[in-house]
Amino acid sequence: MNNNVIECINLTHYYGKRLIYKDLNFNVPKGKILGLLGKNGTGKTTTINILSGYLKPFSGKCLIFNQEANAIRPETRKRIGLLIEGHVQYQFMNIEQIEKFYSAFFPGQWKREAYYGLMEKLKVAPKQKINKMSNGQRSQVALGLILAQNPELLVLDDFSLGLDPGYRRLFVEYLRDYAKSENKTVFLTSHIIQDMEQLIDDCIIMDYGKILVQMPVKNLLSTIKRYRCYVPERQVVKEIIEKLYHPEKHNILLEFYSFEPIEEVEKILKKECIDFKNLTGENINLEDAFIGLTGKY
């Protein structure tokens, strides 16, 4: 039986002549929290737009609950909670009105108390208009509405955009507890990687035009290492070495990232004729792993 809530098959997209990605494939199994990580312009929002049916891909297809993303039936949309980049909500409504409006579309499913529970923490008046709120407060309104909708799948586009550390933490904690306790599937993007580490089970790291890594965060962090060694000042190091990511030389210090164990790395360095000494490898966090794989530039 197919356990995937989201399936993207051979997705290719261009904006004009610019290739965003080619033959992108990934699945999100039920109950997993998957984070799509990538630098600006690598196609994170493009992927969310395709998934939510607001962009027709050049080729390939995306299935959500086994339905084509651009033709999802209304009954299926009830099962999907969507957070648009920047926590966009109806600016002209107030806290009370927006809840009343949405609740009409989800009879028997709507959890009013989940929304108002979160609003109480914000200490905002029920008549407060959304356009008079800060980014952080708006993010909580958007989250509250998703929690009240109680969907099986949550699609969140750059949830940390414009939030200060307090609201980011609040958002992450609320979301993590909710998703784990209710066995929800979450697909999300964020440009703040440290938030993701606390939240996601699996990650996809994208670079321009391709997926670099797709694996559980635990596996990624237990295998990828940052290596450092000393090399002669005149040592020339190639920019691209197979299995070693983004080698960078600062005077006599050579730094790079790799999934290979230290013994294997030693062999690679020797093969590349690099005269190294004191090679050490260290475990890193998700943000460092992301930078190690995608580079700083």
Add this chain to the structure above:
Amino acid sequence: MLKAIFYKEWIKTGLYFSLAGLVMLGFAGYIGIYLNRIADLAGMNQLWEYMLSSNEPMITLLKYIPLIVGIGGAVAQFAPEMYRKCLKLTLHLPYEQHKLLGSMLLYGCSMLVCFSLISFLILYLSYSNILPKELQTGLLESALPWYLAGICGYLFTAWIVLQPSTKKRILQIIVAAFVLKIFFITDCLGAYMPSLWLLLIITPLTSILSIISLSDFKEGRQD
């Protein structure tokens, strides 16, 4: 669902439509009072004679008001949906997307039809004791294309505002301007009677155009 959609549209546009309604009805009331005043001062016979000889319906002050109200209504209703692509939220609601759009257009058209009918009633009642039946009918027939233009202008503007591509939007403005011109070719009493059926067909057909913009929005079309 329809109730919830109307609720949202009212929150968004209630103030605009209240003010616009007052303006539209105010103009109709003003013209009624104005004609009654002329009839009092100059006499009814002279008023009729002037209207028949000059072929001027004497209500031209009203001419562009329904159109302005209609265009403004569509902007007030659909521009907030396009602000930061809020329309995505609307289209994500668990309701058939064409029905969603249809309900939103129905709300706007209902408002305009309602204002138009009340305006007509005000005009009719204002003239009932100063004009003969034929002139009364002639005046209302002259005003009918302007009110239809209001609804048509609303539907065209919705089509334009919902369009995500700027290039296409410019083309749409040109098409809309040409079609709307048909509603304002002449002010002569009864001149539109033979072709009124055409305007009555064009107006509801314009509502279909918004589906094209919706489809472009869903495909993520950009310039």
